[in-house]
Amino acid sequence: MxxxxxxxxxxxxxxxxxxxxxxxxxxxxxEDVTRAAINSAGKAxxxxxxxxxxxxxWTGLMNIAExxxxxxxxxxxxxxxLKFLFPEIPEKHPALGAIVMNLAANFLxxxxxxxxLGIKAMxxxxxxxxxxxxxxxxxxxxxxxxxAAIQLIxxxxxxxxxxxNSQNPEEIIGTVWIASVCATVTGIIAAKILSAVFSRGxxx
Amino acid sequence: MEAVKLVSSFAIPGIFLVILGxxxxxxxxxxxxxxxxxxxxxxTVVKIIPSLVGLMVAVGVFRASxxxxxxxxxxxxxxxxxxxxxxxxxxxFMRPISGSAxxxxxxxxxxxxxxxxxxxxxxxxxxxxxxxxxxxxxVYFGSVGVKNIRYTLLAALAADTVSIIASVIAxxxxxxx
Numbered sequence: 003m004x005x006x007x008x009x010x011x012x013x014x015x016x017x018x019x020x021x022x023x024x025x026x027x028x029x030x031x032x033e034d035v036t037r038a039a040i041n042s043a044g045k046a047x048x049x050x051x052x053x054x055x056x057x058x059x060w061t062g063l064m065n066i067a068e069x070x071x072x073x074x075x076x077x078x079x080x081x082x083x084l085k086f087l088f089p090e091i092p093e094k095h096p097a098l099g100a101i102v103m104n105l106a107a108n109f110l111x112x113x114x115x116x117x118x119l120g121i122k123a124m125x126x127x128x129x130x131x132x133x134x135x136x137x138x139x140x141x142x143x144x145x146x147x148x149x150a151a152i153q154l155i156x157x158x159x160x161x162x163x164x165x166x167n168s169q170n171p172e173e174i175i176g177t178v179w180i181a182s183v184c185a186t187v188t189g190i191i192a193a194k195i196l197s198a199v200f201s202r203g204x205x206x
Numbered sequence: 207m208e209a210v211k212l213v214s215s216f217a218i219p220g221i222f223l224v225i226l227g228x229x230x231x232x233x234x235x236x237x238x239x240x241x242x243x244x245x246x247x248x249x250t251v252v253k254i255i256p257s258l259v260g261l262m263v264a265v266g267v268f269r270a271s272x273x274x275x276x277x278x279x280x281x282x283x284x285x286x287x288x289x290x291x292x293x294x295x296x297x298x299f300m301r302p303i304s305g306s307a308x309x310x311x312x313x314x315x316x317x318x319x320x321x322x323x324x325x326x327x328x329x330x331x332x333x334x335x336x337x338x339x340x341x342x343x344x345v346y347f348g349s350v351g352v353k354n355i356r357y358t359l360l361a362a363l364a365a366d367t368v369s370i371i372a373s374v375i376a377x378x379x380x381x382x383x
Contacts, residue, residue, distance in 0.1 A: 010340065011304050018264040018273075026271030034270045042266030043259050049313050050255035057251050058244035063225055065243020066236050070228040114246060121349045128350040136354040137347065145346055145358050149339045150365040155221060156334030162313050163330055168321035175217045176210035177327070177376040178334035184372035185335060189365030196357035 049165065056161040064110050073115075076106040087147070087190065088140045090130075097126035101144055108151040120148060139197045143190070150189040152182040207380045254306050261310035269314065289374050291325040293318070297332055298370055302339040302363070309333075324383050331373040336366055 026035035067073070080102050084091075091097050100123035107116035123144060131138050156178050163171035229236040268274050278285075278292045285292040293315055301308045312333045319325040339362045347355055 011307065014300070014303065014307070015260065015264050018268045021273045022264070022267035022271040024271075025273040025276065026267070029272045031271055035267050038266040038270030039263050042262040045266070045313075046259040046262035046310070047255060049262070049309075050251055050258055054248060054251045057247040059247075061247030061250070062240035062242075062244035063222065065246070066229040066234060066239045067225045068243075069234040069239045070225070070232040072225065072228055114250065117345065120346055124346050124350045128352070131352075135352060137352050137356050137358060141347075141352065142356055142358040142361065145343060146361045146365060148346070149337045149342050149362040150369065151337055153334060155218065156330075158309065159312070159330045159334045162309075162316055163321040163326075165313075166316050166321045168326075170215075171321070172218055173211060173214050173381075174327055174330040174334060175214040177331040177373065177380055179213075180210070180376040181331055181335035181369045181372040185365040185369030188368040189361055192361040192364040193357070196361055200357050 049162070052165040053158065053161045056157055056164065060111065060155065060157040064112050067110055068112065068115065073103060073106040073110070073112075076109060077102040080105060087143055090138070091127075091140055095126065095130070097123055097130065097140070100126055105147060105151070108148065109154055111153050111155060111157060120144075139193075139201075142197065143193045146189040146193045147186065150182070150185040152186055153178070210376075210380045254309075257306045258310055261304075261307045262314070265310050265314045269318070288371060289378075290370065291328055291374075293325045294329045294332065297329050301332065301336050302366055305338040305341065308338070324377065324381070327377045327381055328374055331377055332370055335369045335373060339363065339366060 023035060026032055077099075081098075084098055084102065088098065088101070100119055104116050104119035104123050107113075107119055124141065127138060127141050127144065128134065130140070155175065159174065159178070160171045163174070226236065229239065274296070278295060281295040282292045285295050290298065297308060297311050297315065300311050312329050315329050316326050321327075321330070339359070343355060343358060343362070347353075347358075
């Protein structure tokens with residue numbers, strides 16, 4: 003998996019650059035392309051600096067949330083869902099705690115806290131796994147939930163919209179929530195159906 | 207649909223009040239906690255700037271050369287079949303692969319089309335509602351040495367596809383075209 007992902011971005015990046023330069027030459031837009039390359043480098047730094055303020059504001063606020071125990075609170079609210087999503091995990095197993103904390107961190111947009119918690123959850127799930135190189139249903143469900151994660155506030159997008167002078171940068175919060183809920187529900191249903199299709203009579 | 211707009215405009219002030227209230231109630235040193243968290247956000251942004259430079263140069267060259275127009279022309283039938291603005295199509299393909307590349311694309315698309323255009327709103331919604339699938343799968347499965355991921359990618363891509371279509375439908379319903 004690791005190699006595939008790195009290779010993919012490598013190919014996409016080099017592919018875009020080479021296609022760009024070649025098409026630019028054929029198109030008679032050599033100067034435009036050169037100028038774009040140089041300008042974009044500057045724009046990238048500008049974008050980074052433009053994002054900095056709102057990212058600091060947001061991660062700062064979220065750190066207050068974490069210190070006030072809000073993650074534990076959200077985790078508690080999520081608990082009832084877990085029986086349905088992960089029926090094969092024993093009730094008091096530490097995997098459940100790690101999963102729920104990871105989902106809460108994702109929900110609050112705490113990327114830095116979410117990843118170590120997610121890895122902890124995977125390690126706990128692996129202890130329940132009888133075929134160590136094959137994913138269990140619980141692992142699949144956990145990762146699907148992670149890739150379709152619902153985010154409370156899409157801070158990065160709001161920052162970009164602000165930078166390009168949107169009249170109302172946060173107006174997309176509602177549509178983001180709608181789309182994320184649709185995605186999450188689909189992910190859960192798909193995982194449940196596919197687990198039945200892929201199951202070879204193994205529960206954990 | 208006015209309700210969705212109302213929720214959007216009250217979301218941020220509401221979250222501020224809830225979190226600050228909880229912090230004070232729980233005796234958290236709120237300002238110190240804020241600064242600690244902000245420092246982490248600052249470091250994260252600094253860390254992604256070099257990859258943003260590489261990716262935005264690639265996106266900039268690709269657009270300026272006319273190669274992007276060519277790609278959009280090819281993708282147009284697929285885009286119009288799903289009602290997706292064709293300018294948003296590059297993001298559809300990039301989003302599952304790389305987070306920082308998507309960030310570079312979103313910034314480029316919003317700059318070219320305007321943040322308050324239909325396309326601008328759709329790419330904003332897409333960017334906020336999906337995650338980088340391949341990265342997440344790589345890190346998490348890699349951490350425990352699982353090689354056979356069974357149906358995970360399939361289910362994740364199903365969710366991703368629905369979030370793309372839902373983004374377009376939600377934007378159309380809430381903002382009109």
